[in-house]
Amino acid sequence: MSNNERKALKLLKTAAQHLRKVLKMVEQRRYYLDIIHESQVVQKYLRMSDEEILSGHLKRCVKKILGGENKDQQFQEMLLIFKKGHR
Structure with a gap:
């Protein structure tokens, strides 16, 4: 597994934890x-x-x-274009 894949997996697991929290908050009818x-x-x-x-x-x-x-430099420019469009 590459370094990028490890980082992505960690980020996805963190997102999943927060999503579970959102679900619980909705079930508890917390403040919008x-x-x-x-x-x-x-x-x-x-x-x-x-x-x-x-x-x-x-x-x-x-x-x-x-x-x-x-x-x-070309690589960084391509990545920057993606990041700007992804926000």
Whole structure:
């Protein structure tokens, strides 16, 4: 398992813990703003896991086909585009 996969798995497990908390909060009819806040935490961890998964893919696959001397810069630019669109 790659470092990116380990990070993504940890983030997904954290998201799952927070999601269970959201479910419990809804069942308990907790205050709506508290529920929404906790739901946003879940979404944040899911976005972060997506970024780790994509980063790992780009490092393994796409980086190989990028040309020129600026491979690392091109890689970072592609990742930044994804992150901006994913927010």
